[in-house]
Amino acid sequence: MNLQNAVLPPHAEMVRAMLERDTAYEGVFFTAVKTTGIFCRPGCTARKPKPENVEFFAHADEAMSAGYRACLRCKPLDAAAIAPDWVQRLLKSVDADPDLRWSDAQLLAEGIEPLKLRRWFKQHFGMTFHAWLRSRRLGIALGGIKQGESIDNAAFDSGYESLSGFRDAFQKSFHITPGRAAHSEPLLFTRLTTPLGPMIAMAEQRGLVLLEFLDRPALTKEIEELQNRYGYAVAPGHNGHLQQIEEELAQYFAGKRTEFNVPLHLPGSAFARQVWAELMKIPYGQTTTYGAIAAQLGKPGASRAVGLANGQNRLAIILPCHRVIGADGSLTGYGGGQPRKAFLLRLESAAVQITEQLAF
Template identity: 45%
Template sequence: MCDSDASYDGIFCFAVRSTGIFCRPSCSARTPKRENLRFFPDAASAAAAGFRACKRCQPERTPSAPPEWIGRLLRHLEERPAPPRAEDLCNAGIAPARARRWFRRYYGMSFRAFCEGHAMSKALDALQKGNSLDHTAAEAGFTSLSGFRDAFKRVFAQPPGAADDLECVRLRWVETPLGPMVAGASDAGVCQLSFLGESDIDAELRGLRDGLGCAVLPGRHPFLDQLQTELETYFAGQLQQFTLPLHQPGTAFQQAVWSALQAIPFGATCSYRDIATAVGRPGATRAVGTTNGRNRIAIVIPCHRVINAGGALGGYGGGLERKRWLLRHEAATASAAASAPAPSTAAAAP
């Protein structure tokens, strides 16, 4: 909290007795004295205790919920063919520099790169559905076919005529109680799900692009819709098993480890040594830890369920507080499910 650490957002809130205000851990306001602090598990608890939400960090919002002006920008990109110009942003009351900073910080790319990627993602969809080149270029905001062809080739390394054979990973930024996550999916399945803020998202997306050998762009995909729905159900304590198809290429050893992770029962944990034994390599504990850390699909491939043999949490790419939260959440969900009354099996009346 004293370091405005965003990795604790969603884990707790803190309130300041002297001001009557409560904040999220990442709040940039001046740090109060320790004796004036009270801690709460969530915003609702702090509000119930009589504290008011900070207007700067807005702790009552979902940790990753984008501000209203970002929502307007995203709707613009969905509804209009051309991305907004600096003049359009100013007319809408949005400083272009603010948009650039926000997209760089939260999406790991510049606003211009996001707009271009979004346009090219929609263009690829249109061409694969049989739309004409002229119509697709105009819908993407281009005034010349040559400009569209150049942009398309720069993104996909192939001309528009090769669209039918192109693969692409579509990205979505997902709100969760533990902060924003970036999700990616191709036609083969979900291939990315990681927390923002703990890792270098630029490096992760470059690794994803290089590993799969295709463009990685903001866009829509049915698997992303399914993932978002299942994540919401999971965080609500109503889902224990994800049903999504996954696409995470790797060596035979890596695939064996990731499969073993998915076999860990919901609400349970095991050690790195247990996983090494399960894949037939009992002496490969260190290699299991390395492979665990290379898992690109957090939560769905539950690398957070692996702990040290002595009971310590071990490491986690999303941060140890998130790992602790996930384990507690799953244990509580499993316990609640086990104690719930069985559904009625009474026979129907003759």
């Protein structure tokens, strides 16, 4: 699974979408106005600026790190960066008829521009729509094999006319052969949209295993480790844990949740799990240091080892490594980028202040 950084549409197309308030590009890019210092969604109803006064960003945090503040009218930081209507309709159609082969002609008949769809899926899923469809069908085949279905039936039900073609595609996607799939643990993934950009969530039957920003540099390595070291077969899909984290994450960004209840499963070394357990103890809205965590573990000289284990955390926000700062009070490195870390700390601090004010 190769997750790449977002690729913005051509500049002229973004200008057109901005001027026409084209909501089809919601979540694809943000518009920032140099003369006002404000950034908006493409469909914002505010008066449109001159194109020469505009620059575009793939993610809200990129706009914020460039010094822009969120528009009060369209509220681009709300957890409203959901998939646009045209994508939601398509996803529902896929769910209703998973065997349907979507050609460009069929997409156009549904009013969907194939190139725009390709760009949206590349940004938010790290793959094209058709690659996602293939991966989804293979995921269904994986589920069938896990439930005792024969490899032959799984192959033909997935639309493959030859067993060799199915085996090759299966092994390329899941890094295991279909014969070994019956003994592997499916790791289902879905894309989540947040005010800080798209994230990917992965969960197996025991709990949530990964939650990361799609542009995290170490993400591909993390997924490969889950596949190769822990034997997971990664496939698109949904389960109760993924639905729960989507709901809880939206509440968190709205300032209405301070703790996560979704079950977790944390493959890792014994020391890493000890560090992650300490991360979970950091109170909402507060911060600590690597040295303090090392002291809590009874290993005061292990600050560097704690930092390495902290960086191996696969559950952004839930295991709150963003609450770990430098001994001098400065922001330290963060896998999702320091602008996101600063945003998360501001969000929690503001929520705590509001709660304290309401208490009086």
